[in-house]
Amino acid sequence: xxxxxxxxxxxxxxxxxxxxxxxxxxxxxxxxxxxxxxxxxxxxxxxxxxxxxxxxxxxxxxxxxxxxxxxxxxxxxxxxxxxxxxxxxxxxxxxxxxxxxxxxxxxxxxxxxxxxxxxxxxxxxxxxxxxxxxxxxxxxxxxxxxxxxxxxxxxxxxxxxxxxxxxxxxxxxxxxxxxxxxxxxxxxxxxxxxxxxxxxxxxxxxxxxxxxxxxxxxxxxxxxxxxxxxxxxxxxxxxxxxxxxxxxxxxxxxxxxxxxxxxxxxxxxxxxxxxxxxxxxxxxxxxxxxxxxxxxxxxxxxxxxxxxxxxxxxxxxx
Numbered sequence: 656x657x658x659x660x661x662x663x664x665x666x667x668x669x670x671x672x673x674x675x676x677x678x679x680x681x682x683x684x685x686x687x688x689x690x691x692x693x694x695x696x697x698x699x700x701x702x703x704x705x706x707x708x709x710x711x712x713x714x715x716x717x718x719x720x721x722x723x724x725x726x727x728x729x730x731x732x733x734x735x736x737x738x739x740x741x742x743x744x745x746x747x748x749x750x751x752x753x754x755x756x757x758x759x760x761x762x763x764x765x766x767x768x769x770x771x772x773x774x775x776x777x778x779x780x781x782x783x784x785x786x787x788x789x790x791x792x793x794x795x796x797x798x799x800x801x802x803x804x805x806x807x808x809x810x811x812x813x814x815x816x817x818x819x820x821x822x823x824x825x826x827x828x829x830x831x832x833x834x835x836x837x838x839x840x841x842x843x844x845x846x847x848x849x850x851x852x853x854x855x856x857x858x859x860x861x862x863x864x865x866x867x868x869x870x871x872x873x874x875x876x877x878x879x880x881x882x883x884x885x886x887x888x889x890x891x892x893x894x895x896x897x898x899x900x901x902x903x904x905x906x907x908x909x910x911x912x913x914x915x916x917x918x919x920x921x922x923x924x925x926x927x928x929x930x931x932x933x934x935x936x937x938x939x940x941x942x943x944x945x946x947x948x949x950x951x952x953x954x955x956x957x958x959x960x961x962x963x964x965x966x967x968x969x970x971x972x973x
Contacts, residue, residue: 656680656721656964658701661687665705666726670950674957675703678964689713696720703956704732711737722746724959726952729890730972731863738973744963745972748955750811752948756888757815759942760858761823763912766936767884770794773933797882800824805854807833807847807870808861808889816858828854834866851878856886863890873898882909888942891916900926903934910934914942 657680660672664685675681679701687695687707696702696717702709705726714720714737723733725747738745766772773794804820806813807830817827831844840846847870851857857879861867871885872895879885885908887894896917902908911934913927919940921928927937955970962969 656700657698658682658703659695659699660684660703661692661695661707662705663703666949666952667944667946669946670953672953674954675960678957678960693717701960705952706732708732709738710734714738714741714743722960722963724956726956729862735973743973746959746963746970747972748952748959749970751951751955752943752945753811753815755945755948756812756942757819758945759914759938760816760886760888760912761819763886763888763914763936763938764799764856764858764884767910767912767934768797768799770796772936799856802826802855803828803853805830805845805850805857807850807857807859810860812888813858813860816860820856825856833861833864833870847875848878851875852880854883855880856884858886859889859893861889861893863892868892869895871895871899873902876902876907879908881906884909885911886913887911888914891919897926900929900932903932910936912936912938914938915940 660681660683662685663683672681672683681703682695684691684695689708692707692709692713693716696713698719699717700719701722701724702717702720703724703726709723709732711734714734720741720743723738723743723745725733725745728747728749730745730747733745735745799820800823802825804817804825805828806817809817809829817829820827828845828850829843830850831840831846833847845853859871870893876898885894885899899911903911913935916925916927918925927935959970
């Protein structure tokens with residue numbers, strides 16, 4: 656089968672595609688514009704992609720397309736209804752970057768509670784040497800032991816972060832699904848409004864839906880403790896970034912660690928980039944990008960293709 660990998664550069668350097676090349680005749684493209692996607696899929700049976708967008712126009716115009724294989728878990732960049740109408744199979748990958756994301760979440764939490772970035776300045780600026788007390792207290796370092804970690808989205812990633820938090824001696828609260836009626840709250844789950852009030856650190860791991868879009872806005876931020884931290888490695892639009900920027904500036908919450916933005920790469924007017932904030936760590940959607948995770952992504956794509964060729968439905972979305 657002939658295939659096109661439309662945005663291979665998004666998987667970064669150092670990954671092996673030997674498995675794909677054994678199964679398919681693949682043409683690799685670093686990136687593809689909308690017009691290029693149409694051209695590159697016109698004679699292909701398989702589309703391989705990570706972030707490239709396959710809208711209805713492209714899907715309906717790709718007459719030979721039989722299979723779409725995503726190098727990602729999210730499918731919002733593919734018109735699934737159009738694919739379903741044309742009988743095109745779609746598969747994604749799952750649980751390939753859990754270790755990397757969990758470690759990144761903990762790095763953000765530790766970076767904020769230990770003030771790793773800020774502490775470089777006193778050392779390089781000779782403040783430490785000039786201190787009569789021989790120790791600096793400019794940055795209020797906090798322990799994680801005994802703190803409450805709130806997890807919103809308790810899938811594989813949320814469970815992984817919860818486990819890591821417990822290893823640091825943290826108590827864990829698991830948030831109930833957004834939009835669920837109060838009387839339907841499950842045992843062992845905490846309504847979001849209560850979780851926001853009680854948690855010292857809140858980490859988001861839920862998908863972006865109509866119900867979860869801007870689930871953390873100005874009102875929700877005001878419910879949080881003034882010394883609380885907010886971590887987001889899920890989807891940028893879960894948070895109203897303007898409200899978060901204002902909350903950080905006003906001291907409504909103590910800090911935030913953000914790996915995802917609503918628009919990526921960010922627009923010039925992205926509020927979280929409007930100024931340098933010492934209580935914000937902002938990383939460019941790299942939580943998942945450990946080399947091992949990227950190779951697992953390709954390996955799962957290989958498994959999906961091989962299973963499809965054998966008549967299976969491994970990791971099929973449709």
